[in-house]
Amino acid sequence: MKKAAIGATLARPIVARATRAPEPVGPETLVEIFSRLRAADPEPRAELEFLNPYTLLVAVVLSAQATDVGVNRATGPLFAVADNPEAMLALGEEQVRGFIRTIGLFNTKAKNVVALSRILVEQHGGAVPRSQAELQVLPGVGAKTASVVLNVAFGEPRIAVDTHIFRVANRIPLVVAATTDKVQAGLEALVPEPFRLNAHHWLILFGRYVCKARKPDCPRCPIADLCRYPDKTV
Template identity: 75%
Template sequence: MGDAAVEEIFRRFQAANPAPVSDLRYTNTYTLLVAVVLSAQATDRGVNLATGPLFKVADSPEKMLALGEDRVRHFIRTIGLFNTKAKNVIALSRILIEEHSGEVPATLDALQVLPGVGAKTASVVLNVAFGVPRIAVDTHIFRVANRIPLAVAATTDKVQTTLEARVPASYLLHAHHWLILHGRYVCKARKPDCPSCRISDLCRYPAKTV
């Protein structure tokens, strides 16, 4: 796919949704970090149901630490891997207090050393909270990128590298959300909704639905 086609894809995404936002609900940078950590192997809807009540009582590292692991576990018990995630939330909160004055760091290296924070989580936080033009590749973006194709690669890291190099700079900040939303609601895994796809004429996916 040529550069002109790639630019046209993102021009259409922008025209339809100029300011895309995450489906995860959060109130500040800290709660965004916690929500993304909890979203691993879980749906955004499931995470929101759990974090709504949690964030009402603990929206800072200090409040989360005071809440304690047992109570955090109770709030998030409906989310997959809740035992490990509760430990990670408490541990990362302690590190934020002890090493970052209670603030979420704005660098990839500092984020990735936090418990439960991998490259994808760090990229999401950098993009959403700090306006860093990164594309965190989840299952939706991985599928969409290989289908269209915007980036043909066997790993999420390679897809991310390729996308960040190919997406025009003027669209890079919001590309993460456009691709996720497109994959979640239109270019779905089992049966993509090709008839309603705004980029169907540009997409080269051979198994389009009618």
């Protein structure tokens, strides 16, 4: 399968601090926002590399509290020798640790990668399951990781919310909510169907490179005139 890439850096559960919460933009503005994001990047791609649904799953598990660049540096050599759960099991936990030693929490992550590989082999014939419930019982896989896999590997219109998307959604705002789960539910209910498949990609890239946490780059923002954030930069 051709190598693909997707930004899927996930983080700990997020709870918003007490901040101003303007009313979310209306439906027409929402369509215009995503139309502009699509025009700027018709085929959004990010930095977390993978080869197939299994390597996507492993990469996203490894990306928690780590950078995409750091994960890619480790998974390139790892996936060259183990791009399926059977091969990962053959490597074993100790060798997997050696490949991912530069990634934070590598001991726990190596254990999870081997354990989830065993479950895939023993219970799913080596295939990655296509349901949220079956994915979330795998070691190291939470709701966000499962949503990324369903969206990217299987084309389901899920919007996994990480720190970047959480910030952007509340800042514009598209959705005003205090937790990632509520932001995801709000976005999946509100984002129009033509944009829903790639919404995760557009928002995470927008939050990473334009609507940055400490100093959003408002002068080059394609939706600055539509955004209601009161503290725009000049």
